[in-house]
Amino acid sequence: MPSAVVTGSSRGLGRAIALRFAADGYDVAVNYHTSEAAANEVADEVRDAGQSAVVVGADVSDPAAAQRLVDTAAAEFGGVDHVVNNAGIDQHVYTADLDPADFDRVMDVNVNSAFNVTKAALQHLEASADEPSITNVSSILAHVGAPIEVHYASSKGALLSLTRSHARDFAPDVRVNAIAPGHIETDMTSDRSPEEKAEELEAIPVGEYGEPADIADAAAYLRDATFVTGETLNVNGGEDMR
Structure with a gap:
């Protein structure tokens, strides 16, 4: 069976991606940092779909932890065919109040983790016979910026540059693309007030x-789109058209 490593897959977007890959016939390495119980639930759903799953707790902003995640998946599945770099964190802080350590942490988790997992997985991907791919989950804010999320928006912009650079670096052996979601209903949006939601929906x-x-769906498309690399798929309901 082909396999995939999906970082930050215990909840939200990562969970949905992991389950879609399982439904499509892929074994999945489910990665979490703090939510072990949730990760185990996702793995159980992967198995219910008829696929193998392995759960790996790892802060992938640490290169050694990222290597352990990939090594575990490769040992379990006999290789790694696809990677989805989804792990990320957000924080709403005005620049004047932003601690440089918090800026560094957001960049570390949102950008360095993708680099770390990609580097760890590269030799497996290059050896794959399943049209291997890497998909990085960015954000609409990489394009439009954000007034109280400058470090988040900056990290997601850097992720797009990393995507294009790796697409050139790894061609023709491994395709590398990105997804830039707009406003998606997850636990990261659950704290929005009715007024904020109304403004966003408008x-x-x-x-x-x-x-x-x-x-x-976007991740599955990019996994299978063998003539697409270095691209960003914008999934935002038309909020930012480009």
């Missing part, structure tokens, strides 16, 4: 939030 031409399944 800016989305389709008039509703996206669902994690929309991002999973």
Whole structure:
């Protein structure tokens, strides 16, 4: 069976991607940092779909932990065919109040983790016979910026540059693409006030939030789109058209 490593897959977008890959016939390495119970639930759902799963707790911003994640997946599945770099954190802080340590931490988790996992997995991907791919989960904010999330938006912009650079670096052996989600209904948006949600929805031409399944669909497309590399798939309901 082909296999995939999906970072940050115990909840939200990562969970939806992991389950979509399982439904499509892929064994999945489910990665978490703090939510072990949730990760085990995702792994059980992967197995219910008829696929193998392994759960690996790892802070992939640490290169050694990222290597352990990939090594565990490769040992369990006999290789790694696809990687989805989804792990990320967010924080709402105005620049004047932003601690440089918090800026560094967001960059570390959102950018360095993708580099770490990619580097750890590269030799396995290059050896894969399954049209191997890497998909990085960025954000609409990489394009439009954010007034109280400058470190988050900056990290997601850097992730797009990393995507394009790796696409050139690894061609023709491994395709590398990105997804830039808009407003998606997850636990990261659950704390929005009704006023904030109304304002956000007014800016989305389709008039509703996206669902994690929309991002999973995009990840599945990029996994299978063998003539697409170095691209960013914008999934935002028309909020930012480019």
